[in-house]
Amino acid sequence: MQNNLLKSFAGRQGWTSILVLALVLMVVFPLGLDIFRLNLVGKYLAYAFVAVGLVVLWGYGGILSLGQGVFFGLGGYCMAMFLKLEASDPISTKIQSTPGIPDFMDWNQLTALPSLWQPFQSFSFSLLAVIAVPVLLALIMGLAMFKRRVGGVYFAIITQAVALILSVLIIGQQGYTGGVNGITDLKTLLGWDIRTDTAKYILYFLCAGLLIGAIITSRYLLGGKFGMLLLAIRDKEDRVRFSGYDVANFKIFAFCFAAGLAAIGGALFTLQVGFMSPSFVGIVPSIEMVIFAAVGGRMSLVGAVYGALLVNFGKTYFSESFPDLWLFLMAALFIGVVMAFPNGIAGLYESIAKRRSAKSDDTKSEPLASAPEKTAAAADKAHWPHPGAATATQS
């Protein structure tokens, strides 16, 4: 069985692309970029978690969520809350009227730590909350919508509304959330200064390593029956339902999984950037995240990472040079990609690779379908997969 499992992984050209990505992230970038730029890449990689989740949810499951920023943000905020409490020890906040609570609470005339914040003094609770809070919200949203067969555009609009609600809520509850500024001035993680260059290197490698882990996990999910069912649901939902599957459960799981990945990305974002704010929660960032996946290729886990990198590099470059034009450019990019390359960069790459291999095959392959009445035995030899062999999914 283990042999079969190995085969199902090794038999894929997809493994090569994961390896190449790992090399780029772990060797090429760290060697080629200074720490400032590497830290920037790390920030983009945090977004890539969301894009990888969207490949599972949107690419395979056909469920477009325009509210992934919610989960990214919640993961990021859970991490930021812990870091903020650590940075707000009574000594460094002794000039406040209430020392020992985060500065923005003091500014907002809060005199004690709100009960919502209390558990975030524990590191293990905070780590758990990073994943559990967003996944729980996704579970509730999923149950409420998918069990009632809300899907398609309606689902997208509702996720969008949730993104708006959460960002308005965060901005409005200034005393509890830091408001529009977010949670800033994060300094140490369990006493370890996250602002030093060494820490930035370590966090970058942690981020890249977890991202590769996320891709491999997603790949395992998509490579098996679960992935086939997601494609089947996207294609003919009723057929799946009338084959004995409770379709809503599969959608809910995919939604929770994507939310969990987004949340991990959010937490890593907070760690690397040193703050979290509502500008990563609302509608615009949520849509940008979908664009990362679309540009990279919504059927490709690896492509999603390149998409996130490319769009963010573009954003950094263009928004510096033409700050007013960037949003239009982004929109044009999205429309252009969807119209011209519906499968994104990965799709483009694949079709080029296919054309090339087709060319080289022309010379050696014999004409197809010469015998109309092929015997079953011949067909067996040619096509029938072996047990445990990989089921086809794209990289």
Place this chain on the structure above:
Amino acid sequence: MASKELILSVEDLTVSFDGFKAVDGLNFYLDKDELRVVIGPNGAGKTTVLDLICGKTKATNGRIRFKDKELTKLSEHQIVREGVGRKFQTPSIYENLSVFQNLEVSFPKGRSVFGSIAFKRSELVTERVRAVAEEVLLTDVPDLEAGLLSHGQKQWLEIGMLLMQDPELLMLDEPIAGMSVRERELTAQLLQRICKGRSMIVIEHDMDFVKKIADKVTVLHQGKVIAEGSMDKVQADEKVIDVYLGH
């Protein structure tokens, strides 16, 4: 025939869409291992009856008993798990998956989320897929993307997907629509092979085809049964000639 046990009994079944009764007080009984063909003019409520049995549409009134279970209270996937399979009118297959995968996905193991994640393609599954593919004449093309099959082959593939689940009751909605003469013949043979050991309800318009396969025929008109019996008996029925065959 008379002494056979019932597998499905539909009593007083009614469904109304905004006051329009698509099915109106329908009574319908199916024996175990029987192949029943349902005919009737357009709008007679044939497809709606299948929708009601498989849970796609909820009944306004009435009972549907399958073996010992009341189906009207179950959700769609539970009804399937009880052993009811349903083929849709237009071929309903997963175009982006291969023929093999279409069949494999329909294998009734790993039906929960975590079950599907843990699901491994075993020798048993491969064997079953192979056997079914042979049954529905698709042995040659396991790796072909299902969207590239011919229309007739898609119909067969969907029947194969149902066979993977080995349902006790198989319901087919116009299985030969859009098929060539040769494909119709092969499909008739296929149905005769697969009806052994299971009950079937087939909706069909093609009378020659009906004659070939039916044990018994039920004629629906305006949501009601107007005749039932052997093909000869039904064809001689005045009412049937009036509303359907005569036109």
